[in-house]
Amino acid sequence: MSNASTRSAGMPQTVEDRSLTQGLVGLIRGKSVAASDLDAAALFTLDAVANILAGRNSVPGRILLAWSQEKTRANTEPDPAHLAFLMGGLCHILETDDLHRESVVHPGCVVVPAAWALARHRRAGGRALLEAVLQGFEATTRVGMAVGPAHYRIWHNTATCGPYGSAMAASALIGLSDAQTVDALGNAGSQSAGLWQFLETGAMTKHLHAGHAAEAGLKAAELAAFGFTGPPRILEGEKGFFRAACPDADPEAVLRAPDAPWQLVRTSIKPWPSCRHTHPAIDAAEELRSRIAGREIVGVEVDTYQAALDVCDRPVVTTDYEAKFSLQHAVAAALTRFPVDFEAFGPAARSACAALALKVSIAAREPYLSAYPTAWGAEVRVRLADGTTLKVARRNAKGDPEAPLSSDEMIAKAHMLLAHGGVADAGRIVDGILGLATGGALPDLTVV
Template sequence: MSLTQRLAEFAVDLRASPLPDDVRRAAERAVLDWLGSAIRGGEAFPARTALAVARQAMAGQQATVLATGERLSALGAAFANGAASHVLELDDLHQPSTFHPAAPIIPAALAAAERVDASGQVFLRAAVAGYEVGIRLAEAVNPSHYRYWHPTATCGVFGATAAAGTVLGLSCQGLVDALGSAGTMASGLWQFLDDGAMSKPLHAGKAAHDGLLAAELARAGLTGARTILEGRRGFFAATASEVDLSRITDGLGNRFKILENGYKRHACCGHTHTAIDAALQLRERIAGRVIRQVEVGTYQVALDITDNPAPETEHAAKFSMQHAVAVALFDGAAGLEQFRPARLADPELAALRARVVVRAVPEFNAAYPQAWPAHVRVRLAGGATLEETVTVPRGMPGNPMSDEELREKFLGMVTPVLGSERAALLAQAVARLGDGLPVRELLRVCWSG
């Protein structure tokens, strides 16, 4: 039996089986957090651009765009919602696989579920199936895959396909075909980091779109490569120099990866979060004293992605370790406002950012990707030195957000768009998905009152 077939059988079986209570709750948390990013993210220019194109190219009345309430084709809604949910850098994160699962997976499942009027139970099971497929593939191909490829895009399309195919009720062979088509569309390169381009939210939107497209094509009878993963010209051979196949099958159906999911407090790349948390702890001890230099030690992959001492755009700032640590020390926060152009241009902040130096630490390299540690040392005028090490940032397993903290994050994201009353009602509706609340009813709460 091929690995593709193993994953397809798992997803088909999951559709007909009640989720364990802890897995259901984890899925509801994931949906709540994703909705916050998708609704608020619609205000950002890349998301607005994606939506404008979707209106022209993917018109229809099948599914809802969360940021505006308008309706497009299911493919258009998946694309627009996926892009919007990834643009603010506040969507979820599975650290061991270096993968943001919600942004490609949930919009594909949601658009399919709205189109066919699926129950909340089926929607949640589909999301869990997508998380399992996407995360397990990302764990298998990383870290070598991560050198050039963005797993949220490349592995995300497989997760999105599994989720959409589960909602649409594909047979095992149908889902194998869908995954085969997904693999031939898997793409997403890191080159955008070199000039701060806006490609990253496109990765999530396109993965969501392509995952749903692959499922719809299989539903219509299009066949796909049946060994798309392990075939001699398949996904593994093309995108990773080392692959751990055991990561795909070990515990499949018994140990659910969604239980390892984490949630972000800071509106920037997850590789900066341990350093930000360390800087926030140090800020309390600095007490207004003059900072001469800030040294950040972390793992090399974090620097490959975020070593940018002079970011010129909002998006580039979200991938600048120097800026993230500087705003944490200067503002005591690393939220949405800390990455706006006005903060980038602030001369005092720019002066502090210029005093942040970064380096790789060998023992931190060895710890990655199971841990994402950072050490921050602050040298003060007068010679005093303060330092702090953080291994697990707030929001990740081992240092998780409570349900109430996650709800407060959601309300803070959504209230400016929907208002406080509707935001609270939407949070309540998410908690009813596991009891069978129809997905269309969830969306009516969001935009019909």
């Protein structure tokens, strides 16, 4: 153990003396784990793994696989950091991975790849993996809840807050002391990065964000085991994360409500393969579709919150990826076709929905404006040629904790994703991951 870590471990500290990172490690490791928490962690792990395997069936996925195959020698086990990067990138491609609303972080695409890669390498058991996943979700979302809304306008929270989660999960699996874990989180946080500029051209950068966040935290934890020190005040320090990138940070949010349920159970699951900001409007538009009954639509209005406009105001789309980040296209698709699946964002659907998408106007209005990020809602109003106006509102989208998917729906989603990824033995993977909660071993996965 390093001298710095030894000093940290040996010196009693008051609550006031502790850094936020020290407090976060103590808070997380003091939480109890119930059987229901393990069951939930298994379902979220299943969702992430299914997204990873499905993500291979995509243009960026095939690029990542080709890169990995070139970097990895035949018949050798991939290095855990390399595998975490690959799995993280694949997990985030199809826009069907989980999302924690209050932090605007996708925890699964960062935490599960790091935890899975390390657990596989260390031959860890199922419970150890799931407890690491719980801890990783907790770290990344608690940091995410503290960064403030202004951070998200430029920075991608999954990329910047993700390394804290992967480092926390990896620290649990390696068995780091509290002091070593603070070192790991400090060095993970110093690697925080990820900008929204890719949206301008629809570049593949977002997948790199998830892969890097998974890899960065894992490496930081591995180095901490060798005594590699990190800054304990990486969050609140004068040259730390909040000062550098979070103009309206809320540092107290990191340690707020320590006795709350695990943040994993406060995380939403996506039913549709598009940006989560489009989902409340898709949910409302799907209900309206059956009421329109083929009548001509002359106009559509969508009320929602500002972040949805910042990321998804895109009336004209030319690629699948742009369509997934377009409220206009998503609403047009939900009003005219079922289901809103992968094909709903493809070339044929984009062509069919283009005229209606131009009739969709979007605005940030109350009550959704001030309810965000606690609630992600929208109202959709459709004006018909016969003079009728129909409207449906959603305070929360399907898949949120207030409107959760059932276990059966999550398993069905996993099977859909695994089929998309060409997985022949989906049942073995589903049963194996769900069995982790009762002590089962990690099922073998062929990612590359």
